[in-house]
Amino acid sequence: MVGYALLLVIAMSLVAYYVGRSAGVSFLRSAGTDMHSLPGYHGAFVAVWVGIPAFVLVLVWVAFQSSVIEQLLLSTLPPSTTQGLSGNRTTLLLQEIRNVASGIIFGEPSPEVRRAAETYVRWQNIADWALLVVVLALAILVMFMTRAQLSPRFRARNRFERVVSGLMIFCAVVAILTTVGIVASLLYESMEFFRRVSVVEFLFGLSWEPQIPIRADQVGIEGAFGAIPVFAGTILIATIAMIVSIPIGIFSAIFLTEYATNRTRAVVKPIMEILAGVPTVVYGFFAVLTVAPAIREFGSLFGIAVSPNSALAAGGVMGIMIIPFISSLSDDAINAVPRSMRDGSLALGATRGETMTKVLLPAALPGIMGGILLGLSRAIGETMIVVMAAGLIASLTFNPLDSVTTVTVQIVTLLIGDTAFDSPKTLAAFALGLVLFICTLALNVIAIRIVQRYREQYD
Structure with a gap:
């Protein structure tokens, strides 16, 4: 019913716009040039003052409808049903009533619960229809009030x-x-x-085993929260991804800008940008089913042991995923350089390559740096490809052929399951997120400094 209420708000806003615009047109015919605002503004004024209050009413109604009905429902239950119930048991009772009202029945509910479920369904229907009626009445009332304010000089x-x-x-x-x-x-x-957990242990510890005792008798299980292996895996995979994506992205942007014909550009650029719309889970499948086996087979030809899940497979596929971001932003940055700088360089006898390396690339560096940092942020925050292609085990290694993990993967791993929310294992996810946030913020500050420096030079 909330969807119908929102559709009603949109419909009444359109009606209000038509009413206000019609009034503006009539004023224009009678007053002519003495009119202050165009008819469209009259319609927009009435529309916004009809749509905004009605939309706010829908949000407030939806926010409080269920809680009000549940409190009224509890007051109608027999005292023997609700007497002595704690907050959790009251919540379970209300959940049982909602389940029965929805047709989800486990076992045989009591007669009181069945009657309460029927009452709950009836009151929900009444509240839903009342919402539509009240929204319609409010929209009509506000529409007439705002229409009455209109005049040629309004x-x-x-x-x-x-x-x-x-x-x-x-x-x-x-x-x-x-x-x-x-x-x-x-x-x-x-x-x-x-x-x-000690800050020193977290930031400088070399072992990441966030396992804690679940029962009191599990004294042998101790957690190790040294985050260095997690950050090392993140840096390794992000580095591999940027090594793959930066040269390909920038060189493809240079080719499309300076060397490709219009026909080639019209074909290649859309195809390349399709990569940006591919879901990351598809890249993960590609990494685990195609790239990782190919790397293992290639390594076996030279007698090199390659892990089934390797940082090289995850970082390489992630680099392919990032190419469209760097290429597209670099292309836009190079095209944004004033044409006079390009023509002036060529007029002085510079080749197209010298013009690109000595004039266009330095001038477009702020935009290119923005694309690189956007790709780096995407690499640091990627989860699905790493889960499928790099693994979940945190190992302190910089060998791209080994299995590693990243910060985002560990955050997801720590926040699933039935572990208590206030346990060190779960809270470690927030500590990882805080450090990742600080690192990303530092990267953005560095990018802003670079952009400011070179923008002042070329403005």
Whole structure:
């Protein structure tokens, strides 16, 4: 029913736009040049003041509907059913009622639960229809109120632009608060982890075995939270990926910009950018079914032992995945260089290669660096390819033929299962995430410095 309510909001907003625009057209015919705003702004003003309050009402209604119905439902149950129940047991009782109402029945529910489920379904239907009625009534009321404000000299454009500015400020505030919330959650949970595990052990330990006792009698199981092997695996795979992607990406951008014909560019560039839309799980299948066996067979020809899951297979396929990001952004950066710089270099007698290396590439370096850092961030944050092609075991090695793991894979591994959320094993995921966040932030700061330096030089 929420979907129908949103469709109703959209429909009423369109109707409101038509009503406001029709009023603006009539004002234009009567007032002519004495009119302040165009008819479209009149329609937009009425539409936003109809759509926004109705949309907010739908969100608030949906947020509180279930909790209100459940509290009313608990008040209708016999005292013998709810008396002495703790918070968890009350939650289980409500869940059982919801399951019975949905047709999910395990065993034979009590008559009270069946009656409560029937009441729950009936009240849900009433609330859903009431939502549609209230949204419709509110939209109609606001539409007539805003329509009554319109006049030939009404500043509809200013009012509409003020609302749009408010929406943009709200979106910016939401983005900032979301970032602050992410950082705060990482810091809080990481501090909880570091109260149990030494910071020195985490940052400089050489063994990563985040296993802890689940029962009191498991005294032989001790956790080792040295994150060096995890970060070493991340650096190794990301390095291999960038070694593959940076030369191919930049050289392909140079070829498409300076040497390829328009026909070749029109064919090659879309085909290359298709790689950016391939799901990462497909790359993972390609790595584990094709690349990894090929590397093992090639190594066996020279008597070199290659692990079934290797960093070379994961990093190589990840590099292929990153090529479109670096190539596309580098292509755009090179094309954004003013034509006068290219023509001036060629007019002075420089070859096309010298123009590219001495003029275009230095001028386009900020954009190219942005593409490289975007690819590096994608390599550091990739999970699926590493899980399928590199493995889950954290080993301190820089041999690309061995099995390694990365930070993101360990975060996923630590946060699944039935381990208590406040255990060091689970909290270690937040510590890894905090360090990864700091590293990514440092990379962005470095990129900004590089862009500022070269942009000042070539502006």
